[in-house]
Amino acid sequence: MTPTHPAAPVTLTVDAVFARYEAIRPHLPAARRPGAAPVTVGGLLDMAGRVDGFLFDSFGVLNVGESVIPGAAECLSALRHRGTPFCVLTNAASYPRSEALRRYRRMGLDIREAEVVSSRDVAFAQAGSVAPGITWAAMSAGDDGFADSAVPVRDLLDDSRPWAAAEGFLFLSAARWTPALQDRLVDELRRRPRPVIIANPDLAAPREGGLSVEPGFWGHDLQDRTGISPRFFGKPYAAAFAAGLDRLGPGRHAMVGDTLHTDILGGQSAGCATVLVTDHGVLAGRQASGFIARSGILPDWIVPSI
Numbered sequence: 001m002t003p004t005h006p007a008a009p010v011t012l013t014v015d016a017v018f019a020r021y022e023a024i025r026p027h028l029p030a031a032r033r034p035g036a037a038p039v040t041v042g043g044l045l046d047m048a049g050r051v052d053g054f055l056f057d058s059f060g061v062l063n064v065g066e067s068v069i070p071g072a073a074e075c076l077s078a079l080r081h082r083g084t085p086f087c088v089l090t091n092a093a094s095y096p097r098s099e100a101l102r103r104y105r106r107m108g109l110d111i112r113e114a115e116v117v118s119s120r121d122v123a124f125a126q127a128g129s130v131a132p133g134i135t136w137a138a139m140s141a142g143d144d145g146f147a148d149s150a151v152p153v154r155d156l157l158d159d160s161r162p163w164a165a166a167e168g169f170l171f172l173s174a175a176r177w178t179p180a181l182q183d184r185l186v187d188e189l190r191r192r193p194r195p196v197i198i199a200n201p202d203l204a205a206p207r208e209g210g211l212s213v214e215p216g217f218w219g220h221d222l223q224d225r226t227g228i229s230p231r232f233f234g235k236p237y238a239a240a241f242a243a244g245l246d247r248l249g250p251g252r253h254a255m256v257g258d259t260l261h262t263d264i265l266g267g268q269s270a271g272c273a274t275v276l277v278t279d280h281g282v283l284a285g286r287q288a289s290g291f292i293a294r295s296g297i298l299p300d301w302i303v304p305s306i
Contacts (some may be wrong), residue, residue, distance in 0.1 A: 002283040010179065012211045014282055017204045020289055021261035024220050028261060029236050029269035031297050038095070038299050044075055044256065044275065044306040051273055052251025053085040055244045057235070058092060060258030060281020061306060065207040068107035069280050075306045076110055086115060089244040089255070091234040091262065093120035093215070094141045094173035096148040117233025117244045120172060123199035124149045126239060127170065131195040132230050137166035139181075140243070157181075163188050168195040171215040171230075174262040180297035182218055189226045196222060201237065202262060206281045234265025245270065256306065258282055260297040274299040277306060 041047050044054070056062060062072045072292025079086055085114075088111055092100065097116050104111045128151050135152040137159070138144070146153040148174060156166065157176055169185065189196070198219035204211040219230045234240050235257070245253060254273040257263020267274040276299035278288045292298060 010213045010217070011203045012213060012217075013146065014065045014211070014286060017211065017282060018295075020203055020217070022295065025261075027220065027223070027232075027236075028125070029265055031265060031295075032268040035298065038276070038302045040302045041088065042166070044069070045078055046303075047254075047275070047301055048079065048084055051254040053087075053239070053248040053253045054079065055087055055089045055248070055253060055255045055267070055272065056133060056306075057255075057257035057259070057263045057277075057281075058088055060206045060284075061256055061277050062088070062104075063107055064280055065209075066103070066107070067208060068109060069305060071305055073108045073110065075190060080110065080250055085248050087244050087247040088116045089235060089240060090116070091119045091200045091202045091205075091214070091216075091240075093118060093123065093234070094175060095144065096119075098148075111185065114247060117247060119199050119201070119240055120148075122240050122243055123170070123172075123197055123233040124151060125243075126233055127151045127197060131168050134167035134195075134257040136168050136170040136197070137163070138172050139174070139177055139218075140168045141175045164192070166194065168197070171196070171219060172200070174200075174213050174215050174218060177213075177215075177218060182221065186222060186225050189222065189228055193226070193228055196228060198230045198232045199234065201232040201234045202259070204282065205285070206258070211282065235262040235270060236269060238270065241266055241270035241272070245272075254300070258292060260295050260299075264297050264299045268297075273301075275301045275303055277303055279304040 137156040138153050139156055198215050200214050201216040202214040203217045205214050254275050255267025256275040258277045264274045
């Protein structure tokens with residue numbers, strides 16, 4: 001694999017993100033053996049009776065940035081009225097669940113606390129087993145207080161202690177991260193390897209103005225350049241799906257997402273049926289069939305929007 005070395009502000013395109021996901025396939029769960037071609041349906045409620053519950057990605061499925069996707073609120077309300085359980089399984093790790101709930105409610109989405117599992121929650125729950133007893137230095141949003149963490153966390157960028165004093169690094173947000181900081185971290189880890197957790201495995205996320213660079217982009221760059229294997233928590237990795245499926249209870253459940261390499265691949269690996277949403281996320285405006293064919297990742301169903 002050719003190491004990446006971002007030396008300038010990073011701008012991502014759909015094709016570049018797809019190519020990078022394909023390059024890191026050895027670090028992702030294996031794809032299910034190809035079967036029947038995906039079935040396209042008009043909306044999620046057209047297939048609601050075929051599964052017992054739903055796991056929803058957030059960005060690209062329910063919202064784009066801070067804007068709700070038309071029809072998302074009505075779909076969730078209809079599922080609740082039918083008694084169909086659902087859970088939001090999100091890789092957003094920049095803020096605690098309480099803030100996620102506030103944002104969902106502001107967008108008019110009827111989502112309750114027990115119906116949200118974030119990769120942040122999973123990472124905090126697992127950090128103590130990755131490296132017991134240490135204080136983690138976090139790459140985080142500027143206003144993050146870490147009060148929801150069960151392990152000690154400090155802000156890497158706002159703390160007066162030198163980076164050399166950090167016992168482990170925890171990547172929650174790329175909001176303040178830059179190529180120069182990445183180079184500094186690479187040098188630090190080459191000098192003295194330490195554990196690294198990536199709490200958001202996404203390479204990119206759909207926003208109102210395009211694709212944002214997410215912690216997974218930097219995490220795989222670290223792996224390429226240092227040889228250190230970070231621990232990734234969130235889709236497509238198993239711990240996030242286990243937490244989400246535990247909320248739904250027994251039955252046949254479907255993962256609904258906009259990204260082949262996180263939502264669909266991870267859902268398949270967890271034993272879920274999968275639904276690819278094409279009109280609002282990373283594939284918006286593109287022919288999904290070409291990306292499906294090139295990756296070999298086949299969802300069970302395709303919907304333009306939920």
